[in-house]
Amino acid sequence: MVRGGLDLGGTKVEALVVDDANEIRGRARVPTPTEGGPPAVVQALAAAMREAAGGDVEQLAGVGVGAPGEVDAAAGTLARAGNLPEWVDPYPLAAELGRELGLPVRIGNDVRVAVEAERVLGAGRTYRSFLGAWWGTGVGGALVLDGRLWLGRGSAGELGHIVVKLGGRRCPCGRRGCLEAYAGRAAMERTARKAEDAGTKTKLFSIMKKRGRTRLTSGVWAAALEEEDKLAHSLVDEAVEALGAGIGSVQNLLDLDAVVIGGGLGTRLGDPFAERIAAASQPHLFVTERPPAFIVSELGDDGGGLGAALLVSA
Amino acid sequence: MVRGGLDLGGTKVEALVVDDANEIRGRARVPTPTEGGPPAVVQALAAAMREAAGGDVEQLAGVGVGAPGEVDAAAGTLARAGNLPEWVDPYPLAAELGRELGLPVRIGNDVRVAVEAERVLGAGRTYRSFLGAWWGTGVGGALVLDGRLWLGRGSAGELGHIVVKLGGRRCPCGRRGCLEAYAGRAAMERTARKAEDAGTKTKLFSIMKKRGRTRLTSGVWAAALEEEDKLAHSLVDEAVEALGAGIGSVQNLLDLDAVVIGGGLGTRLGDPFAERIAAASQPHLFVTERPPAFIVSELGDDGGGLGAALLVSA
Numbered sequence: 001m002v003r004g005g006l007d008l009g010g011t012k013v014e015a016l017v018v019d020d021a022n023e024i025r026g027r028a029r030v031p032t033p034t035e036g037g038p039p040a041v042v043q044a045l046a047a048a049m050r051e052a053a054g055g056d057v058e059q060l061a062g063v064g065v066g067a068p069g070e071v072d073a074a075a076g077t078l079a080r081a082g083n084l085p086e087w088v089d090p091y092p093l094a095a096e097l098g099r100e101l102g103l104p105v106r107i108g109n110d111v112r113v114a115v116e117a118e119r120v121l122g123a124g125r126t127y128r129s130f131l132g133a134w135w136g137t138g139v140g141g142a143l144v145l146d147g148r149l150w151l152g153r154g155s156a157g158e159l160g161h162i163v164v165k166l167g168g169r170r171c172p173c174g175r176r177g178c179l180e181a182y183a184g185r186a187a188m189e190r191t192a193r194k195a196e197d198a199g200t201k202t203k204l205f206s207i208m209k210k211r212g213r214t215r216l217t218s219g220v221w222a223a224a225l226e227e228e229d230k231l232a233h234s235l236v237d238e239a240v241e242a243l244g245a246g247i248g249s250v251q252n253l254l255d256l257d258a259v260v261i262g263g264g265l266g267t268r269l270g271d272p273f274a275e276r277i278a279a280a281s282q283p284h285l286f287v288t289e290r291p292p293a294f295i296v297s298e299l300g301d302d303g304g305g306l307g308a309a310l311l312v313s314a
Numbered sequence: 315m316v317r318g319g320l321d322l323g324g325t326k327v328e329a330l331v332v333d334d335a336n337e338i339r340g341r342a343r344v345p346t347p348t349e350g351g352p353p354a355v356v357q358a359l360a361a362a363m364r365e366a367a368g369g370d371v372e373q374l375a376g377v378g379v380g381a382p383g384e385v386d387a388a389a390g391t392l393a394r395a396g397n398l399p400e401w402v403d404p405y406p407l408a409a410e411l412g413r414e415l416g417l418p419v420r421i422g423n424d425v426r427v428a429v430e431a432e433r434v435l436g437a438g439r440t441y442r443s444f445l446g447a448w449w450g451t452g453v454g455g456a457l458v459l460d461g462r463l464w465l466g467r468g469s470a471g472e473l474g475h476i477v478v479k480l481g482g483r484r485c486p487c488g489r490r491g492c493l494e495a496y497a498g499r500a501a502m503e504r505t506a507r508k509a510e511d512a513g514t515k516t517k518l519f520s521i522m523k524k525r526g527r528t529r530l531t532s533g534v535w536a537a538a539l540e541e542e543d544k545l546a547h548s549l550v551d552e553a554v555e556a557l558g559a560g561i562g563s564v565q566n567l568l569d570l571d572a573v574v575i576g577g578g579l580g581t582r583l584g585d586p587f588a589e590r591i592a593a594a595s596q597p598h599l600f601v602t603e604r605p606p607a608f609i610v611s612e613l614g615d616d617g618g619g620l621g622a623a624l625l626v627s628a
Contacts, residue, residue: 129466141567145459152443152569158600162563166479166555175598177559241480245491249476250567253455255466284489286472 004049004063004103005309007110008032008041010083010137015048016305017060022121024302028052037086038093046100062104064311065093066113066304073108083137106311111140111157112149113307114297118260119144121306122298127257130292131250133159135243136218136263138172139180143254160184162246182242185265188235189216195231202231218268225269240273244280252286262297270296318363318377318417319623321424322346322355324397324451329362330619331374336435338616342366351400352407360414376418378625379407380427380618387422397451420625425454425471426463427621428611432574433458435620436612441571444606445564447473447591449557450532450577452486453494457568474498476560496556499579502549503530509545516545532582554587558594566600576611584610
């Protein structure tokens with residue numbers, strides 16, 4: 001039976017329909033509502049799923065959703081989703097979307113479902129133990145240890161909030177010196193705006209406007225790097241250095257087989273940057289002669305939807 | 315049947331004889347040889363074991379050894395033990411000590427066996443998943459995940475070489491910004507010597523001489539803190555801050571139940587400092603409302619020998 005997978009992001013909803021072999025049979029994309037709160041998001045998710053299923057959602061065994069914020073998978077609730085409209089308190093996303101579609105719905109953390117998809121179908125499938133380092137708006141993480149996602153007491157994987165510099169830069173989370181303060185795209189944008197305000201010349205914001213964006217997307221960063229923008233290079237260098245230190249720390253602690261780099265920036269910048277992050281981690285590795293493999297996610301933008309569909313058994 | 319456990323340290327060898335209930339039935343302590351290489355160390359280990367067994371080693375089912383440096387448990391070899399005399403290349407410690415005593419010998423990493431002892435017999439026995447943070451000459455670590463030591467590919471647990479400050483202080487390992495550069499007793503002594511050379515007043519070295527020591531032992535640090543030595547306080551504060559950041563990073567990544575603080579300094583400074591490390595980690599925790607328990611090792615100096623004895627089945 002076919003299944004549905006929804007990747008709920010801050011700017012767009014991606015819907016996939018996959019078959020028993022996890023081959024993609026249908027897809028759709030709709031913008032994430034910027035107002036109307038959780039009910040509006042439920043409508044957008046349902047619309048995307050209906051479109052991906054060609055109007056026939058009854059063929060689906062069920063639908064999985066990968067969501068940002070605090071997911072309680074057992075309760076089917078999502079809370080504190082900062083990039084979604086008016087979404088603070090726990091909201092029964094699984095129940096409400098299930099009622100809307102007339103289907104069983106399961107939800108999971110967005111980074112975890114994408115990393116689980118890499119484990120089963122993608123770059124992680126040949127490794128027993130690996131770190132998924134999701135480099136995007138924030139820096140997310142998920143650990144696969146001995147073939148299973150490691151959840152801890154439910155909140156494991158906060159790679160972005162590893163301390164790489166005591167007393168260092170302020171992170172969007174409010175703490176100081178976190179990896180995400182240097183490598184998260186939102187934090188990098190804030191640093192770039194401050195630098196421009198202080199008189200540093202950069203093409204970052206003119207490229208952004210030319211592309212009709214209001215944020216420095218991964219595509220804007222990639223274009224600025226190609227145009228040899230000095231500020232873009234210096235901030236990405238800094239991000240790579242911080243990622244190298246943070247991932248090096250994880251490796252010293254856990255001695256993993258591999259690191260899979262994903263997320264918007266990770267996927268967009270690709271292999272050359274996975275190699276640069278590997279090189280940046282090398283000086284921090286305690287066992288220098290046996291570094292982990294550094295590879296880019298294979299599923300790219302489809303990973304979130306594929307992993308969400310894996311939440312549903314066929 | 316009784317079993318032997320040997321804790322091989324840089325300054326002393328501790329030998330224990332334990333019964334089936336892991337109760338201690340005999341003990342001995344001899345200084346670690348400072349010359350003569352691995353054969354001299356084997357003689358010292360054998361002498362300590364014979365003394366602990368009251369001269370009758372034939373009653374022992376076998377002997378376990380917890381050793382510093384690179385342990386290959388399967389091969390029974392120890393290499394690169396920097397605190398032991400002329401010990402660089404892999405040496406067949408298990409086979410040579412086994413021949414000397416006429417008994418089966420198994421070896422393990424010193425921090426891992428001590429943490430395993432805490433898991434089975436001590437502070438870790440009520441937790442499924444915890445970090446053993448061994449605060450001594452260096453900063454060692456071992457992870458218990460879901461009731462089992464996590465080894466990775468064999469080299470997991472290098473807590474001391476987590477990066478807490480990018481571009482920070484030089485670590486004894488040669489790298490920069492490692493936790494151990496701020497919190498390892500050897501690194502703290504080096505910092506203290508530099509400060510005294512630069513004119514900072516401190517009682518640390520006079521206390522050391524009064525006690526007939528050549529190193530700033532845990533007892534010297536504890537005494538200097540009690541005498542309100544400003545430099546001692548400032549360096550221990552710095553160590554606590556670094557431990558808080560490093561352990562906070564581990565917690566954000568793994569979401570563990572508990573942190574067990576051990577090692578020479580950890581055991582000596584005890585509960586008040588475990589509480590201070592907990593407080594220092596709190597500002598770095600991503601999930602602030604559910605910190606791990608911070609507790610001091612229960613087995614103290616006996617943990618190494620008890621854990622070594624656990625390597626041998628009764």
